[in-house]
Amino acid sequence: MSKLNDNTLAYVADYFKALAEPTRLKVLNALQDGEKNVGQLTEISGCSQANVSKHLSMLAQYGLVKRESRGTSVFYSIADPSVYKLCELVCDQVVNRLIQEAEVKKLFMVV
Amino acid sequence: MSKLNDNTLAYVADYFKALAEPTRLKVLNALQDGEKNVGQLTEISGCSQANVSKHLSMLAQYGLVKRESRGTSVFYSIADPSVYKLCELVCDQVVNRLIQEAEVKKLFMVV
DNA sequence: TGACTATATAACTACATAGTAATATAGTGT
DNA sequence: ACACTATATTACTATGTAGTTATATAGTCA
Known part of the structure; x- marks a missing residue:
């Protein structure tokens, strides 16, 4: 860690930022037993669909989840x-x- | 993790939030080889003294660092x-x- | 094509916080 | 008490984002 330059440090901070929100933790938790679509995650999290969608796109942006659309649904799963x-x-x-x-x-x- | 209630989830999110900022990561990194006072951390981080002080109090609040004042200095060290x-x-x-x-x-x- | 469903996006409000400059507080030595 | 130093706090600005509502986009099926 001591060799990290400021740029990488910012990436690491961003990764932590992705985890720094209760709803996103709940979503990640829900994905522990396999992929789920947005509808399922909306129900589990108890938030609005729009809100969950935003959280998911943030998680995807920071590389924590993978996105795969099948039919009219979009399935998210843990990246690592x-x-x-x-x-x-x-x-x-x-x-x-x-x-x-x-x-x-x-x-x-x-x- | 699946057994966590919303309250604990919020604590975990807060812990990650403490780590979700490059300057605070730099400070934690600087504390890896032992305690340092605010002046030293100010110099290392390249931020203003006021700013470092705020970051340190946040880290202390979330339980990541310990605070000990000796003389006119205040020394911070890693809590865990x-x-x-x-x-x-x-x-x-x-x-x-x-x-x-x-x-x-x-x-x-x-x- | 048109109706229907699932997801994403836009526009917005409210709130938290990173950073700054100035000031307050507290310990030390004279 | 006074000056000096180290740290914390206050008041402020700017920015990011969580949440909402309404709307847009895209796939499916009749």
């Missing part, structure tokens, strides 16, 4: 499953932190 | 080194993608 490793790592961090904070809170709430 | 695993994973993805794109470009540019 290693993205889930990222999410797991972050989940661990976040969960650990939430536990820690809960413990700190407990300390101050004793009686 | 596993953040570098994340960066490596993303770097790999990004580099692979750039290589792929370069190859595609080559295909179209053959004489």
Whole structure:
């Protein structure tokens, strides 16, 4: 990482930016067990179709999902499953932190 | 990851958001070989002191760095080194993608 | 062709934040 | 107390984007 120039750094930041939104994480999560079309993802995410479509095009632009249209549907799938490793790592961090904070809170709430 | 509720999902997204900015990545990178104070990080990042200070407080808020003031200086250090695993994973993805794109470009540019 | 369905896009509002310049705060040494 | 240094904060501008509504585009079938 220390050898990264500013340009590559910007790419990496963009990749993280693609993951920095709850709805997009939900979509990626939904794709974990295989491709889904926009309609399905709209239902799962609970957002409007237009909104999901925008999120999907952003995910595709940053290279996180692949797009394939078949018939009147467009199917999206994970471009590289290693993205889930990222999410797991972050989940661990976040969960650990939430536990820690809960413990700190407990300390101050004793009686 | 599939068991995450919306609240935790938001935390994870926030964690990624902390990483979704080139200057903050640069700062984290600079902290890889140990703690540094704000002045040092200002110089390394090439940003204004105010700007670096804001980025640092964001990183601290999301739990990526620890803050310790000694004398008139404030030293920041990495809260959990596993953040570098994340960066490596993303770097790999990004580099692979750039290589792929370069190859595609080559295909179209053959004489 | 025309009706129907699925997806994408455009125009818009609201909000978050990166960056700047100026100022406030806090610790140190005189 | 005062000057000095390091860091944080405030007020501001500019930009990006999440979400909405309405509309456009494209494929399918009668």
